């Protein structure tokens with residue numbers, strides 16, 4: 001998870017080769033995706049490069065709402081066909097993950113990928129992908145420090161916010177994480193404030209998200225002797241309580257803390273014809289494999305997917321797939 005000199009040099013050379021950059025994280029951005037993009041922008045500014053920061057959204061999570069105005073939801077097409085234009089894609093490896101409308105426009109551009117997803121398999125040599133890195137922001141921090149130097153207070157706060165988001169405020173780190181704590185320490189030294197960041201991530205939730213949590217807990221069922229817990233959100237549930245977003249992280253935490261539980265599946269009817277599912281697991285249970293079976297991906301202990309289908313049909317299929325693990 002340590003970015004090598006060679007890697008930061010190759011990223012730096014990539015930046016030197018072009019004049020204009022589109023910078024994008026993944027659709028349905030989270031704190032890590034946002035922070036990584038903003039960190040990249042600071043490197044581009046240092047190199048006096050032009051850029052457009054884009055995100056196809058939606059900015060649903062309360063903690064990222066204030067960053068929405070940094071991002072354009074429409075691509076400035078004037079630069080698309082310029083040979084001096086490139087794409088920097090962070091916190092996602094597949095072009096589809098930047099969003100359907102964007103990927104069609106951007107797919108032919110030269111691209112540099114910075115990511116930490118386990119299912120990532122970029123074939124380009126223009127990539128820095130470390131599935132063992134706890135956050136994309138951690139990779140971006142290393143690039144910034146290597147190419148520019150110490151981040152200022154504002155950037156330190158943003159990178160810290162990204163790192164805290166993906167590490168569940170350091171809960172997912174283990175004994176191999178000293179370097180990550182060192183990096184976090186450097187950010188705190190530059191002005192990042194753990195107490196304020198925690199409150200930024202964990203407050204401002206709509207009351208309806210608490211009621212929705214109650215409903216999701218009520219509907220939860222155990223499978224495989226309690227190793228798997230499954231719950232789901234219908235279109236009616238969303239209509240009634242889900243309009244102001246949901247606090248999936250709290251839901252996963254509450255269910256994963258049940259005795260004997262090793263994995264949690266949360267599945268939602270997104271539209272009348274599509275579903276979204278989220279997976280969380282403990283220790284060696286690799287849910288990214290299950291998600292990948294249905295066209296999704298992610299990390300060993302946190303994965304997701306979006307697919308055509310209806311809840312009643314998809315849910316039993318995914319539960320059955322867990323039979324290959326349990």
Ligand SMILES: [Mn+2]
Pocket residue numbers: 032033091116135136166
């Ligand atoms: Mn991430």
